Amino acid sequence: MDNGHIQVGNIAVRRVCESETLRMPLSSLGPVEALIERHRSWLYPRFARSEDDSFSLNFQTWILDLDGFVVVIDPCNGNGRDRPEMPHFHRLNTPFLERFAEAGYALDRVDAVFCTHLHCDHCGWNTRLRDGRWVPTFPNARYYFIEDEVRRWDPTQPGYREVYYNINVFEDSVQPVIDAGLATLVPSDHQIAPGVVIQPAHGHSDGHCVLRVDHDRTRLWFTGDAFHHPLQVIDPRLTLGGDDDLARAIATRERLRETIAAEDSYFMPAHFQAPHAGKIALEAGEFRFVPLDG
Numbered sequence: 001m002d003n004g005h006i007q008v009g010n011i012a013v014r015r016v017c018e019s020e021t022l023r024m025p026l027s028s029l030g031p032v033e034a035l036i037e038r039h040r041s042w043l044y045p046r047f048a049r050s051e052d053d054s055f056s057l058n059f060q061t062w063i064l065d066l067d068g069f070v071v072v073i074d075p076c077n078g079n080g081r082d083r084p085e086m087p088h089f090h091r092l093n094t095p096f097l098e099r100f101a102e103a104g105y106a107l108d109r110v111d112a113v114f115c116t117h118l119h120c121d122h123c124g125w126n127t128r129l130r131d132g133r134w135v136p137t138f139p140n141a142r143y144y145f146i147e148d149e150v151r152r153w154d155p156t157q158p159g160y161r162e163v164y165y166n167i168n169v170f171e172d173s174v175q176p177v178i179d180a181g182l183a184t185l186v187p188s189d190h191q192i193a194p195g196v197v198i199q200p201a202h203g204h205s206d207g208h209c210v211l212r213v214d215h216d217r218t219r220l221w222f223t224g225d226a227f228h229h230p231l232q233v234i235d236p237r238l239t240l241g242g243d244d245d246l247a248r249a250i251a252t253r254e255r256l257r258e259t260i261a262a263e264d265s266y267f268m269p270a271h272f273q274a275p276h277a278g279k280i281a282l283e284a285g286e287f288r289f290v291p292l293d294g
């Protein structure tokens, strides 16, 4: 176990786990039988369970601390939400905030919050319930929301399209931050701080973005839901579904894996099982995920 502390090159990242109990069949990614056969040696037992060929879709948040500038990335689902269409996220009561404290950070030390996109499992802990009201969880933070995402998910905007898995999310996890004056709406290419840059990675949702971090000779990409499982590094056509634009999501995966492999930079997806991060290698014409511990 990583104790929440993961060393990625020269950058220390903390992981705060919300849950590791949602299991998905590998087959939910698409036709994977041939891939499983070819990659069995490293898939099992870490990225798939042999009893039922399932994997864990982890829900976890990253804390990035760059010489005291603290960024929270993709703050999970949050407690106490009404998600009747999504039983796994409905009225959660997890010790996420206790785990956040155990990671060594008081909530008021967070300088920035970044949501790669505004699906329920990436923006929930933006807020918490206080005296019957949703209030920002990180009172001193600037929250960076992608303009295209707000246009796509704000029910009062013409770009809004309802999907069952994201009902109520904008209302309880995004609007209260805007109302509190802590939100900054930014384009898909925006520098939060020196070396901390939002980059477009559209497709999974209309405005989905990633975060590129350069610090102390290490480059790290927080890639959100551009990838849900290591098999998608090998075959970008695989998808867990829920994409606003699948063709665009596939093109994004292709571009990101090429970039990350060519740069030899680190890759930090939102949902991967331990060790959660790694690199991407191009070997004999095939891309593959190289976990942090090899």
Ligand SMILES: [Zn+2]
Pocket (backbone or CB within 6 Å): 119, 121, 122, 225, 270, 271
């Ligand atoms: Zn997600």
